[in-house]
Amino acid sequence: MSTVSFADLKLAPEILKALTESGYTTPTPIQEQAIPLVLEGHDLMAGAQTGTGKTAAFALPMLQKLLPHASSSTSPARHPVRALILVPTRELAIQVEASVKAYAKHSKLRSLVVFGGVDIKTQTPHLKNGVEILVATPGRLLDHIEQKTVQLGTVQMLVLDEADRMLDMGFMPALKRILALLPRQRQSLMFSATFSDEIKKLSEDFMNYPTLIEVARSNASAENIAQKVYLVGHEDKHALLTQLLRGDDAKQVIVFTKTKLTASRLSKQLQREGVAADAIHGDKTQSERIQALDAFKQGKISVLIATDVAARGLDIDSLPMVINYEIPHAAEDYVHRIGRTGRAGASGTAISLVSPDEERYLQDIEKLINKEIKRETLPALAKPPRPPRAEQQEHHREFHKPQPQKPSHDQWFDKPYVPNMAHAIAASEPEKPESKPKAQIPALFRKPG
Numbered sequence: 001m002s003t004v005s006f007a008d009l010k011l012a013p014e015i016l017k018a019l020t021e022s023g024y025t026t027p028t029p030i031q032e033q034a035i036p037l038v039l040e041g042h043d044l045m046a047g048a049q050t051g052t053g054k055t056a057a058f059a060l061p062m063l064q065k066l067l068p069h070a071s072s073s074t075s076p077a078r079h080p081v082r083a084l085i086l087v088p089t090r091e092l093a094i095q096v097e098a099s100v101k102a103y104a105k106h107s108k109l110r111s112l113v114v115f116g117g118v119d120i121k122t123q124t125p126h127l128k129n130g131v132e133i134l135v136a137t138p139g140r141l142l143d144h145i146e147q148k149t150v151q152l153g154t155v156q157m158l159v160l161d162e163a164d165r166m167l168d169m170g171f172m173p174a175l176k177r178i179l180a181l182l183p184r185q186r187q188s189l190m191f192s193a194t195f196s197d198e199i200k201k202l203s204e205d206f207m208n209y210p211t212l213i214e215v216a217r218s219n220a221s222a223e224n225i226a227q228k229v230y231l232v233g234h235e236d237k238h239a240l241l242t243q244l245l246r247g248d249d250a251k252q253v254i255v256f257t258k259t260k261l262t263a264s265r266l267s268k269q270l271q272r273e274g275v276a277a278d279a280i281h282g283d284k285t286q287s288e289r290i291q292a293l294d295a296f297k298q299g300k301i302s303v304l305i306a307t308d309v310a311a312r313g314l315d316i317d318s319l320p321m322v323i324n325y326e327i328p329h330a331a332e333d334y335v336h337r338i339g340r341t342g343r344a345g346a347s348g349t350a351i352s353l354v355s356p357d358e359e360r361y362l363q364d365i366e367k368l369i370n371k372e373i374k375r376e377t378l379p380a381l382a383k384p385p386r387p388p389r390a391e392q393q394e395h396h397r398e399f400h401k402p403q404p405q406k407p408s409h410d411q412w413f414d415k416p417y418v419p420n421m422a423h424a425i426a427a428s429e430p431e432k433p434e435s436k437p438k439a440q441i442p443a444l445f446r447k448p449g
C-alpha cells in the first residue's frame with residue numbers, strides 16, 4: 001500500500017477536494033508514477049489497463065496544468081480546446097469525461113465528450129460554447145473537424161487512451177489526420193495495455209522522448225480475483241451457467257460471450273427462464289447499450305451479457321463476478337474481461353466455462369498470465385426446463401437437425417459475427433474487429449531509472 005498521498009503529489013486544493021469527495025484516499029501505483037512526470041511536462045508512454053486508475057493518472061495532472069487557464073467568462077474565446085483525449089469507444093469516452101468532470105467540479109474548467117452514433121448537431125452548440133478539455137472518439141472528431149465546429153490549433157496536451165485498442169479498431173489513419181492538425185509544441189501522453197511494434201512506431205511519430213512507465217499487469221495476477229475453470233461440454237454450458245447464476249455471490253454478473261449471436265441468444269434464453277438479463281453488443285444502438293448498462297448498474301437487471309467489443313471500457317464499481325461463457329481466443333481479452341471484477345482492491349470471482357475445443361485457448365491464457373487456473377469439479381447439473389411445444393421444435397431444429405440449418409425467421413440470427421467495418425467506417429465509429437490471437441506475450445516496461 002502506498003504511503004504517498006494526493007497532497008504529496010502537489011495537487012491543487014480544488015482537485016484534492018474533488019478527490020476526497022470521490023472517495024479516493026491514496027493514489028494507485030500508476031497515479032503515483034504518472035502524476036509527477038506529467039506535472040514536470042514529460043511526454044509519457046504508460047503501460048496500464050482499465051482498472052488501474054489510469055484515467056485519474058492523466059486527468060489529474062492535466063487539470064492541474066490547465067487550472068491557470070480556467071475562466072468564468074462566458075465568451076467561447078476564453079475557453080479554447082487545450083486538452084484533447086482520444087479514446088477508442090463511446091462507452092470509454094463517456095466514462096472518461098464523467099471522471100474529468102468529477103475531478104474538475106471545483107474549478108471553472110469545462111469538459112465535453114463527443115462520439116459517433118448520435119446526431120452530430122446535438123454536439124455542435126456545446127462545442128461552440130467553448131471547452132478546455134475535449135474527450136472524443138477519432139471518427140466523430142474528424143466529422144467535427146470537417147464541419148469546422150472544432151479548432152485544434154490551441155491544444156497543448158494530448159492523451160491517447162487505450163491506444164492499442166484504437167489501432168486494433170483501425171483508427172490509425174484517423175489518428176494520423178488528427179495528429180497532423182495539432183500544434184507541434186504540446187505534451188503527449190499515451191496509455192496502452194500492450195506495446196506492439198505498431199504502438200511503438202506511433203509513439204515515435206507523435207511523442208517527444210517519452211518516459212516509459214508501467215504498472216504490473218495487476219488484473220492478470222491480482223490476488224483479489226479468484227479465477228476458476230469448469231471443463232464442460234457445449235451442451236452443458238447453459239445448465240452450468242444457470243446454476244452458477246443462482247449462487248449467493250452472483251447478484252451482479254457480467255457474462256462474456258465471443259459472438260454477438262451467442263450474447264443475444266443467451267440473453268433471450270435467460271429472460272425466458274425468468275433471469276433479469278440483457279445483452280450489449282455491437283448491433284445494439286448506443287442508447288440501448290447505455291440503457292442496459294444503467295439498468296445493470298442500478299440492479300434492475302442482474303446479468304449483463306456482453307461481447308468483448310461492447311464491454312471495452314465499462315466501468316462498473318465493485319462487480320463481484322465475471323463469467324466467461326465462451327473464452328476469448330485472444331488471451332489479452334481474458335485479462336480485460338476479468339479486470340471487470342476485483343477493481344480498486346475489491347475481491348471478485350472470474351469463472352470460465354471451457355469446452356474441449358476451447359482448451360487450447362485456455363493454454364494461451366495460462367501462458368500469458370503465467371499461472372494455472374484452478375479446475376473446478378463439475379456439479380451435478382439439472383436438466384434444462386422442458387421448453388413449450390413450439391419451442392421444442394425450434395430447439396430440435398437447432399440442435400439435432402442435420403446441417404445445413406434452416407434459416408430462422410429473423411435473418412439477423414443467421415448472420416455470422418462479422419465486425420461491420422464498412423458500415424462502421426462510414427459512420428466514422430468502427431467497432432473493434434474480432435481480436436486476432438496475439439502471438440507474442442507483450443513485454444513490460446521498466447520503471448524510469
Ligand code: AMP
Nearest residue numbers: 024026027028050051052053054055344
Ligand atoms: P480506471 O483504470 O481509470 O478505469 O479506474 C478504475 C476505477 O478505479 C474507477 O472506478 C475509478 O473511479 C477508481 N479509482 C481510480 N483512482 C482511484 C483511487 N486513487 N482510489 C480509489 N479508486 C480509484
